Amino acid sequence: MAVTDPDAARRRRGIALVAAHTLWFWLLVPPAAAIAGGRVRPAAPAAVGLVAFALLYLALVAVPVASLPVPPTVRRLGLALFALLGAGLAGAYAGGPGGWLILLMYVAAAGAVTVARPARGAAWVGGAVAAVPVIGAARGAPVADTAQTALITMLAGAMTLAFARMAQLVDELRRTQRELARSAVRQERLRFARDLHDLLGHTLSLVVVKAEVARRLARTDPDRAATEAADIERIGRTALAEVREAVTGYRDHSFGRELANARVALADAGIAVTVRRSGDPLGVAADDVFGWVLREAVTNVLRHSRASRCEIALHTGRDGSVLTVRDDGVGGRPGFGNGLRGLAERLGRARGTLDVGPAPGGGLLLTARIDRRPAAAVPA
Template identity: 55%
Template sequence: MGDIRRRWTVTARARSDRGPNGLSLLPWLLMGMGALSHLIQGDAPNPVIGGLGLFTFNTLYIAIVVRAFSPCHRETPLTWGLLTALAALTFALAIGYGREWLLLFPLLGLAVGAVVRRRKRLGRITVPLVLAVGVVTFWRDGWNSFGVVYGTFISVMVTAAILALDETVRQLRATREELARTAVEKERLRFSRDLHDLLGHTLSVVVVKSEAARRLAPHDIDAALAQVADIESVGRQALTEIREAVTGYREGSLATELDRARDALSSGGIEPVVRQSGPPLEPRTEALLSWVVRESATNTLRHSGATRCEIKVGGTPERVRLTVTDNGRGGDAATAGSGLKGLRERVAAAGGTLDSGPAPRGGFRVTAELPVETQASQEWETTG
């Protein structure tokens, strides 16, 4: 029952999103009943010509309003040709028969309003049309024709305004749905990147510390237990960070991430050298640089075979620069996975750059630059 209700709701919503169609303008053809009655009663001269003219008018009107509700057909040469033919036929019938046939002019206005919805073009077409209608109707029916002229003007303007508004609303609705889909995709991408960076780094640290505990266990059980305690701490911290990543509230602290990188590198037998200077950074910049430090340290542990890794944070009052350089093998091995690629996109979105590749003196280097939004000045240096 629930599935049926959901399907019915989706179907109803889809139908409502379609908006009006050409059928909504067809009932107005009843305005031509006066002309038809004029023919049936035998009051019209040349009734055969009048009947063919009325039939042709209805056929052209239906074809135009149906095409007017198709965006790909609305302003094609064929539609304009049909509209021109309808206008010529309407004026011919009104001039030839007058009276009841003058009510075809508001129908012509409906067709014009359905096709012409752009404001500038609408004005250029409506004014001459209404003036011509006024001349013909005044000639055929005197001052009694004012209602027909006014009705023609209103038919054009109201139809064009309502249909243009409906089209705008549907476009806004489609845009809103597209933005919603984009937001969902961005959130999925954010979560996948965060999960990759979190688990990649955490598992690398767990592996390194497990190897250290295995090496130390036969000789120094206390040191091995300390490594096991570190593994437990890393695991608990990873659980916290994953929960924060799920809710989207995780903002990394650069100082904390530098301490973790130093500890992980030391446990992996890599000498860490950390130097930091420059003004305090805003949280978003710190978070991005923290991800770069985490990913770079993880790659160094897993792929570089290095014995030394230098992490340097500095820059100017306008831009901050982070470089992570190791003395390992360099080359493509250190860039395995999609971590640096995802970080490059994140940094670029924040107005920065991220480059990676072999260092000039061997090894591998990752360089990230970001704009600094605060002008406070504070410098410090830490070497570990």
């Protein structure tokens, strides 16, 4: 499958637009016809100047339209040379046949495309329009022709300014779209990494605990060891299913399910579990978020606390929901690693807060709050 380069595609469109600008050269037919008919003297400088003027116009238009890599200083010098050449040819031949004042229209259009800032572009166009009657009066050009050329120059400059501004806005929109797409990819990567950490961290800790139990019972109680090994197999299959669900972005991660898993994991590790629930049923958002919070909290208790007791308390009322997990282990104030940072981000999206610190009397206390209860609810 071919991959399209946005810059290359834009450059091709720009080249097509530059080619379309050659249609504007029909306005240069009268001066060219006057040179060819021998009505302009001297003819050679006029012909060379007119050809150079047309080529320089195409080059100036091609730089911004086709996104050519030309330094700004070179662009400014080219525009200044183009303006001097156009004003010089108009000033030299405007008194004769051919309508040479029309060259100032090209000067206005080139400046409108080349000058990046809209205010400066408008000033450039205004200067080109003002130069038409000045040069026309100095060279004795007919007033009607001068007025008509000034009007054409103003309209062409204004139209080119509008086109250039629209092109800038389209480019900004495309850049914004690309940045939003990159941001969405980054956010999805962070979500997937956070989900895998929360899923596998708890599951692997539970597997380690059960494997230790099975190893201790292998000689004294083979039947119990076989049961623990079967649980390890079941946990592994569940973890595999959860990883697959996380990949697709759909998973049932209820608080009730995690509470049942927490009871089993803590009991297998020899930690006495106390569960207290009060108040109303959890809302849908709180049910999902508190499921993740409980999973990570129990994982930390299993890994780091060396506790003998763990208390899990949940209260839901009109002001919101509060989940606390307290153990009697080594305590301290843990640093916010990937797990706790991920929980804080989840709670933040649900308009909740997370607090982790030493518990009164020893151990660690984790408190998660969601102040506003969602309207929808699930059974407790």
